[in-house]
Amino acid sequence: MPDNPPLTLENIREVPKVLLHDHLDGGLRPDTVVELADAIGYRNLPTTDVPELSRWFREAADSGSLESYLETFAHTCGVMQTEEALVRVAAECAxxxxxxxxxxxxxxxxxxxxxxxxxxxxxxxxxxxxxxxxGTRRVAERGRNIRIGTLLCAMRQHARATEIADVAVRYRDAGVAGFDIAGPEAGFPPTRNLDAFEYLRTNNAHFTIHAGEAFGLPSIWEAIQHCGAERLGHGVSIVDDIKSDADGTVHLGRLAAYVRDRRIPLEMCPSSNVQTGAVRSIAEHPIGLLARLRFRVTVNTDNRLMSGCTVSSEFAALAREFGYGWDDVRWFTLNAMKSAFLDFDRRLDLINNVIKPGYAHLTN
Incomplete structure (x- = not known):
């Protein structure tokens, strides 16, 4: 790109970006869902017309409820029950x-x-x-490079967290970067899985926790102070611990100040947060305030199929609403790379040899 190009969706696609919060079963290509369903005899899809199915996922996810949003995964998970399907979905994801x-x-x-x-x-x-x-091999053949680590999730409404944590530790030298708990927050606090988090800590393993999306400050506090989360999945409710005076003066509560001071990364997913009712609109998303206050904010997709988004489209939407420029996109990207569950040397290599050069002619 030339120097100082406009911050358009097409131009954003061309700069290096880092993604920390993306669900494999939330990012399938609609045509892949249809083809896999036919291959394994899955008959529960609402439609086999690809454009209609793509529209259905988006509209079904626009419920304003995390629980209803999660119901759409019955279909993607339903067609991912064979080794062949998992290999295909992961390769296409890359x-x-x-x-x-x-x-x-x-x-x-x-x-x-x-x-x-x-x-x-x-x-x-x-x-x-x-x-x-x-997938990374195919990408390299086309002249691009991507590095992917996986996070193994345990469903917080089930009772297999310690078992999944053990798998994450056993495979951490074979592509698994860390652990997470996912699923409905209400009624399933992070502390239900304390044994798993203790096991991970004693094995020097990384983990993040979905918190502060649908249940508020208590889930963030538990995730950090009881469970020891290194990052927070979403974490939008931290804004409830920040007060503003009429003159614009901002006051951070004890928890918000702790999160900012400790540089605990927030894996924010703007479009998804609107769909689940965590926020009312992109314009009202707390990412604007949190970025201005210099929290360790990162920009993510959550579920590309359900939200009809990419990392680039999320940045484009934020730029429209908050007036962000290339310096801001670079800042968010560096935040994410610094927060990755990747060893320090490789993080530094990507920062110095890929990310910074990729923005050198775009930022001041």
Whole structure:
């Protein structure tokens, strides 16, 4: 691109970006869903017309409720029950992210959701990793490079967190970057899984926790102070601990100040947060205030299929609403790379040799 190009969606796609919060089963291509359903005999899709199915996922997710939003995953998980399907979905995920300019991604999934047809947890992890290996190979053949680590999720409404944490530790030298808990927050606080988090800490393993999306400050406090979360998935409710005076003076509560002072990363997903009712609109998303106050904010997709988004489109939407420029996109990207569950040397290599050069002619 020339120097000082406009911050358009097309131009944003061309700069290096980092993605920390993206669900594998929330990012399938609609045509892949239809083809996999036909291959395994899955008959529950609302439609097999690809454009209509794409529209259905988006509209079904626009419910304003996290619980209703999560119901759309019955169909994506339903067609991901074989090794072949998992390999294909992961390979296509790598291709799609690279095409959007993502140079490093942590893609998460819950192995326990893909064992309905007899796969073991280990077989699920190995199939997904094989898919990412294949996808990164295809990407390299086209002259792009992407590095992908996976996060293994345990569903917080189930009782398999310690089992999944053990799998994450066993496969951490084979592509697994860390652990997470996902699913409905209300009624399933992070502390229900304390044994898993203690096991991870004693094994020097990384983990993030979905918190502050649908339940508020208590879930953030528990995730950090009881469970020891390194990052917060979403974390939008932290804004409830920030007060503003009529003259614009901002006061941080004890928890908000702790999160900012400790540089605890917030994995924010603007479009998804609107869909689940965590915020009313992109314009009202707390990312604007939190970025201005210099919290460690990162920009993510959550579920690309359900939200009809990419990292680039999320940046474009934020730029429209908050007037962000290239300096801001670079800042968010560096925040994400600094917060990745990747060893320091490789983080530094990507920052100095990929990300900073990619923005050198765009920022002041």
């Amino acid at each position: 291709e799609d992210l690279a095409a959007d300019g993502v140079v490093y991604a942590e893609v998460r999934y819950a192995p326990e959701l893909f064992v309905e047809r007899g796969l073991t947890l280990d077989a699920v992890v190995e199939a997904v990793q094989a898919g990412f290996d294949e």
